[in-house]
Amino acid sequence: MESDPGLPPEPGPPVVPEWAICRTCGNILREGASFCPDCGHPVRAGVTRPPPRLSARQILYDVQGSNSPVRRVLGFYLIWLVAGIVSVAAAGEGPAAVQVMMGIDAFTFTMTAGWAAAFRREVFRLFRFPKGGARWLAYPALAAWPIAALISLFVGWLQQAIGAEFTYSSLFFPHGYGWGWIILLICIQPALVEELAFRGILQTTLRDTMKSWDAIVVSALAFSIMHWSLPILVPFFLFGAWLGWLRHRTESLWPAMIAHFSHNLLIVLDEHWPVLPG
Amino acid sequence: MNAPSKCPKCGTAVPVGEKFCSSCGFQIQVSAADARDIGARIGLKHEKQTHQQRIRSGRTTILVVAILAFIGSVAVYFIASSELAKARREIDAARGNDQFDQEKVEEAAVEYRKSSRLVAILVGINVLLALCYLGLWFWAKVKPLPATLAALILFITVQVASAAIDPKELVRGLILKVIIIAFLIKAVDSARKYQRMQEHGV
Numbered sequence: 250m251e252s253d254p255g256l257p258p259e260p261g262p263p264v265v266p267e268w269a270i271c272r273t274c275g276n277i278l279r280e281g282a283s284f285c286p287d288c289g290h291p292v293r294a295g296v297t298r299p300p301p302r303l304s305a306r307q308i309l310y311d312v313q314g315s316n317s318p319v320r321r322v323l324g325f326y327l328i329w330l331v332a333g334i335v336s337v338a339a340a341g342e343g344p345a346a347v348q349v350m351m352g353i354d355a356f357t358f359t360m361t362a363g364w365a366a367a368f369r370r371e372v373f374r375l376f377r378f379p380k381g382g383a384r385w386l387a388y389p390a391l392a393a394w395p396i397a398a399l400i401s402l403f404v405g406w407l408q409q410a411i412g413a414e415f416t417y418s419s420l421f422f423p424h425g426y427g428w429g430w431i432i433l434l435i436c437i438q439p440a441l442v443e444e445l446a447f448r449g450i451l452q453t454t455l456r457d458t459m460k461s462w463d464a465i466v467v468s469a470l471a472f473s474i475m476h477w478s479l480p481i482l483v484p485f486f487l488f489g490a491w492l493g494w495l496r497h498r499t500e501s502l503w504p505a506m507i508a509h510f511s512h513n514l515l516i517v518l519d520e521h522w523p524v525l526p527g
Numbered sequence: 528m529n530a531p532s533k534c535p536k537c538g539t540a541v542p543v544g545e546k547f548c549s550s551c552g553f554q555i556q557v558s559a560a561d562a563r564d565i566g567a568r569i570g571l572k573h574e575k576q577t578h579q580q581r582i583r584s585g586r587t588t589i590l591v592v593a594i595l596a597f598i599g600s601v602a603v604y605f606i607a608s609s610e611l612a613k614a615r616r617e618i619d620a621a622r623g624n625d626q627f628d629q630e631k632v633e634e635a636a637v638e639y640r641k642s643s644r645l646v647a648i649l650v651g652i653n654v655l656l657a658l659c660y661l662g663l664w665f666w667a668k669v670k671p672l673p674a675t676l677a678a679l680i681l682f683i684t685v686q687v688a689s690a691a692i693d694p695k696e697l698v699r700g701l702i703l704k705v706i707i708i709a710f711l712i713k714a715v716d717s718a719r720k721y722q723r724m725q726e727h728g729v
Binding site for chain 1: 659673
């Protein structure tokens with residue numbers, strides 16, 4: 250229809266802006282609102298509404314059951330405590346030391362594997378390729394060298410001060426256990442089982458109840474205190490925090506396992522050849 | 528069933544009478560059925576207070592443990608110092624004195640130096656432990672759940688470890704240790720439950 254160019258356009262019906270009225274219940278909205286204050290429906294597309302509010306009774310019920318992750322963490326840690334008790338009670342540096350170690354390692358391996366199997370969905374996810382690429386498989390192995398150097402220096406100073414001389418090799422070689430055993434029990438077992446237990450199971454379960462960094466701190470503390478040596482508490486805590494950060498950053502256990510294996514291997518090799526300073 | 532003036536979830540100001548928060552969609556007014564369920568709502572409020580109390584008790588327990596650990600380290604220092612001082616005097620008296628075999632005196636001097644270093648490390652470790660507990664006490668103010676959980680793990684492990692090394696240690700102050708563990712467990716439980724209540728907007 251042609252309009253007369255000389256006249257101004259006719260005023261139409263009053264224009265109500267789209268955001269002004271809730272499409273579900275017709276209530277008038279305030280400017281900038283994301284949800285209708287009367288029926289709770291989202292105003293804009295792509296906005297999800299929060300879940301319906303629970304009744305007090307439902308909240309009470311949910312709260313009662315909310316501590317199950319914490320109970321699981323404590324229960325799992327107790328297993329490691331028992332292993333620690335046995336290893337100290339049967340301690341010594343005689344020929345039985347390696348056999349005791351084998352027994353404890355078999356126990357912790359079984360318990361950890363069993364626990365992991367029970368929570369296999371979350372645990373299997375952790376064996377994925379690290380987020381961030383393949384460099385996260387190489388970087389931990391390289392970083393393990395300066396870290397092992399620092400720890401070795403600290404332990405060396407401590408042993409000198411106490412007057413004790415402890416080496417892992419002294420438990421193995423004089424009693425007929427060779428490199429295969431020492432690598433298996435000192436390098437592979439901790440890298441596999443301790444990482445699965447502390448970074449895999451403990452830290453992941455804790456993340457259900459607290460922020461990632463808090464979970465890293467608590468699991469690192471449990472990891473360091475589990476070695477039952479207060480002088481080594483701080484270095485092992487920092488080491489555990491680094492491993493926890495690796496697991497958090499890559500959402501994978503592989504970097505932490507590689508780091509732990511490399512670190513322990515360097516410590517053991519250093520007992521025979523000067524691979525580390527000091 | 529009063530509508531609050533602030534949304535419990537996101538904190539935005541809410542005019543009185545609106546049922547949902549315009550900003551985050553949180554349901555501010557409880558449903559009619561819930562409003563009739565006065566028993567559960569009172570129970571919820573009561574539980575919240577209980578949890579707050581238990582968290583506070585847990586924090587205090589951590590402080591108590593820190594103080595005890597510190598006192599313990601001071602005690603170890605003084606006892607060990609007096610023993611070491613006595614040994615030092617005997618060695619000094621024996622030096623140059625022809626009545627004593629000088630080789631043995633030098634051996635004793637080496638042992639003395641080792642012992643004094645050992646004592647220093649022992650005291651240092653106990654002080655470190657006390658500082659850990661103190662740090663956890665501070666942390667518990669902001670993040671009660673990880674802090675009380677860490678304190679519980681630390682305390683139990685230290686007690687079990689010292690008992691495994693020297694079983695007599697376990698019996699000393701056993702009742703106090705059990706009480707401490709009980710308070711810490713209750714605090715961890717309440718910290719988690721209180722946190723969950725806050726997530727529900729209670």
